[in-house]
Amino acid sequence: MDIRHASHPDDVKRYDTEALRKHFLIENLFEAGHIHMTYTHYDRLVIGGAVPTEQPLALEAPQTLKTEYFFERREAGFVNLGGPAVITVDGEKHSLARLDALYVGKGTKEVLLASENAAEPAKLYFCSANAHHQLPASKMAIDKANPNHLGSLETSNERTIYQFIHEGGLQSCQLMLGITILKPGSIWNTMPAHLHDRRMEAYLYFDLNADARVFHMMGQAEETRHIVVANEQGVISPPWSIHSGAGTSNYSFIWAMAGENYTFKDMDIVQMNTLK
Numbered sequence: 001m002d003i004r005h006a007s008h009p010d011d012v013k014r015y016d017t018e019a020l021r022k023h024f025l026i027e028n029l030f031e032a033g034h035i036h037m038t039y040t041h042y043d044r045l046v047i048g049g050a051v052p053t054e055q056p057l058a059l060e061a062p063q064t065l066k067t068e069y070f071f072e073r074r075e076a077g078f079v080n081l082g083g084p085a086v087i088t089v090d091g092e093k094h095s096l097a098r099l100d101a102l103y104v105g106k107g108t109k110e111v112l113l114a115s116e117n118a119a120e121p122a123k124l125y126f127c128s129a130n131a132h133h134q135l136p137a138s139k140m141a142i143d144k145a146n147p148n149h150l151g152s153l154e155t156s157n158e159r160t161i162y163q164f165i166h167e168g169g170l171q172s173c174q175l176m177l178g179i180t181i182l183k184p185g186s187i188w189n190t191m192p193a194h195l196h197d198r199r200m201e202a203y204l205y206f207d208l209n210a211d212a213r214v215f216h217m218m219g220q221a222e223e224t225r226h227i228v229v230a231n232e233q234g235v236i237s238p239p240w241s242i243h244s245g246a247g248t249s250n251y252s253f254i255w256a257m258a259g260e261n262y263t264f265k266d267m268d269i270v271q272m273n274t275l276k
């Protein structure tokens with residue numbers, strides 16, 4: 001288990017490129033036949049990737065959790081980025097096509113992650129937060145997710161935000177999760193930037209070609225930094241940090257949040273003259 005501690009913004013000001021990447025970038029989530037997980041102390045979010053091949057992969061509690069099973073005191077949202085997936089939740093099978101999402105709640109004893117066809121493996125991204133209430137496992141296909149059309153080609157940020165796990169969608173205790181897809185020719189997400197000190201956020205950038213990169217913007221508004229991110233890499237966004245990005249092409253990303261409130265629209269917009 002890769003463990004990331006929380007960093008104070010006064011310290012992060014002095015981080016060089018290597019330190020920024022070590023603390024906030026998640027480089028290797030997807031490896032055939034394995035589950036990789038990163039545990040961040042920001043709201044104790046677990047960020048994971050699983051690529052099942054011939055055998056299903058069981059999602060078990062790593063030592064770090066010191067619980068009997070993964071979902072003893074947790075909930076999670078899964079999104080499939082690969083070939084057809086089957087997630088078995090305490091014996092109940094859920095089929096996920098690419099970009100479908102599944103919520104799995106507290107109390108679930110056994111979660112098996114499988115590919116329908118090993119030649120076309122599923123690629124499951126997941127985020128898990130602490131949970132104190134049991135809620136049923138529930139799937140949402142991307143065409144059932146609430147689409148929010150934002151931005152414009154003139155400002156290079158035309159995109160659609162699909163909300164899966166949120167107040168008006170799949171129910172959870174504190175986790176919110178969705179996918180944002182940029183239109184060709186648009187490269188900016190979340191500009192003007194925003195803050196929500198109440199909640200941390202995790203991004204997973206995907207649908208980038210091998211040579212494409214996203215310059216992920218982070219830091220306090222008056223003290224910004226960037227991390228260069230490649231395809232299928234994740235970024236941990238502390239609650240005090242802006243989270244925005246500009247790509248060398250269009251791209252998509254999965255965002256997930258955990259923390260104090262459960263209100264997607266609660267964002268403090270950063271005025272452009274504040275950004276430095």
Ligand SMILES: O=C[C@H](O)[C@@H](O)CC(=O)C(=O)O
Binds near residue numbers: 161264
């Ligand atoms: O708090 C919300 C998150 O930052 C994302 O939903 C933002 C986003 O997908 C976008 O602007 O493209």
Ligand SMILES: [Zn+2]
Binds near residue numbers: 196243
């Ligand atoms: Zn945000």
